[in-house]
Amino acid sequence: MKIGQIFKDGLWQQNTGLVVLLGLCPLLAVSNTVVNALGLGLATTLTLVISNLSVSLARGLLRPEIRIPAYVMIIASVVTVIQLLMQAWFHDLYRVLGIFIPLIVTNCAIIGRAEAFASRNSPWPSAIDGLATGLGFCLALVALGAMREIIGRGTLMSQAGLMFGKLGESLELTLIPNHPGFLLAILPPGAFIALGLLIAGRNWLDAKRSGGKAQLAENTGKEPGMESPA
């Protein structure tokens, strides 16, 4: 499979957050600010790259009947390593993200990619697939985080210092001064609404780009970009 195609799938055609709709729990829970979203998105991306790579390397060794428990062990080890590293080097960010770092283990997108891609492909494309899928998820998270942060708090990149240290503090923007706060956008229902809008926007862009193809898809009841289950 071509690298370009892998990226196209991961970032757009098969975007985990917006098309396949896997891993919605962290997506909805941690997308209240851009910095939280970016932190979880990058941690998930790193997990995906390493777990895809390990699963692909071990794919000859794992018999079909034990592959799922083996994937779970691999993914859990990778996530715990990342958790320890974050605790050591990004301690304040880790404290903000809290339980959602260990919960990356339960993000079905990760075991999904292990099963659907890494177990059938060689290590290099698998790592690329992990990177592309992770970045796609990260992009969806950050887009959602930006929407909710601007509408809910009137800021962008607040608390960037948690991630980028002193440099990050200059990234913090107040777009709407004296914003009274729009509670709905910050609370979980706002996450659902914003995600719905994002998915609609993505589908609209897709339909606009492919024009006639979308019409055809509508007639056959099949969404473009939903051809294969993940």
Add this chain to the structure above:
Amino acid sequence: MKKILRSAATLGLVAILGTSLLAGVDRLTASRIAEQEKRVILEQLGQIIPDHYDNPLLQDRISFQDEQHFPNGQTVTAYRARQQEEPLAIVMKFQAVNGYNGNITLLAGINFDGSLRGVRVISHKETPGLGDGIETGKSDWILNFAGKTLQDPEPQKWAVRRDGGVFDQFTGATITPRAIVDAVFQALRFFESNREFLFEEPPEIAEGTAP
């Protein structure tokens, strides 16, 4: 049979590899994580403790339980600040259990004379935009505790305004401030009747860092 054994051996191998990886990373990061946790606690304590103490604050700590003042079986940790063996102040870490959404973990600093140095919220799950005014980053509400004692305001005034007390509530959120006012009041009462215990009790032997 052979197939099953081979599968089991493979799974075992994966488990061993995963575990050794974790053990290795844990050894590499343990001291740095402990340092980070220590830094966080010192930063939190530093917001309310006087800076002229000369004892090792993190080691000079005790923990205890007292169902009457600190309900729900919680364990309270107290850090003692001293100067030349003379007690200056104590910082207690405990939870307000009547929050709107779960427990609110608080740090309350109390001077030796029984007046409050200050109160800070360490963690909470209160509603963003309504109950989170208890954070110093969101409003100055929590700073109002500084200087208060059991006599000032008088005990029946230790409540939010809606309940006839002197503490402001937030628009749309009374439960959160009420829970904190109650918990801080109980902590002060505990301090009043247990001051000797709080300062004289020998510190627990601290291995590494504070929890």
